[in-house]
Amino acid sequence: MENSEKDNKYFRAKERVEEIKKFYNGLTSYIIVNIFLAILNYWLDGWNYPWFLWSAGPWAVGLLFQAAKVYGWNPAFSKDWEERKIKEFMEEDNETNTSTRWE
Numbered sequence: 001m002e003n004s005e006k007d008n009k010y011f012r013a014k015e016r017v018e019e020i021k022k023f024y025n026g027l028t029s030y031i032i033v034n035i036f037l038a039i040l041n042y043w044l045d046g047w048n049y050p051w052f053l054w055s056a057g058p059w060a061v062g063l064l065f066q067a068a069k070v071y072g073w074n075p076a077f078s079k080d081w082e083e084r085k086i087k088e089f090m091e092e093d094n095e096t097n098t099s100t101r102w103e
Helices: 002-045 053-071 079-098
Strands: none
Touching: 002 053
16 A cells, blocks of 8 residues: 555656646746747837737736646645545545445
8 A cells, every 4th residue: 555655646746746847848938938029029119019018918827827726826726625625525425325325
């Protein structure tokens, strides 16, 4: 039982590291692309119309949601909440299967 528990912990940790890695890759892309677009915007019309913000704004919102998911900033739906609900549903299922209400 200990090995399977260690394996589960390892795979959960590995999955979390992958999520964090994806977030930082997305953040790096965001910074590089929007710096390029800002420079291009300045070069083409000198800030008369900051059109690069049309991509920067929604992308930033998406990154905020991804960060909230990765770092568990939403207390209502955190990993702990998920695990509690899974255990609750499993217990309900066990109670339903062991009851004799149909007999």
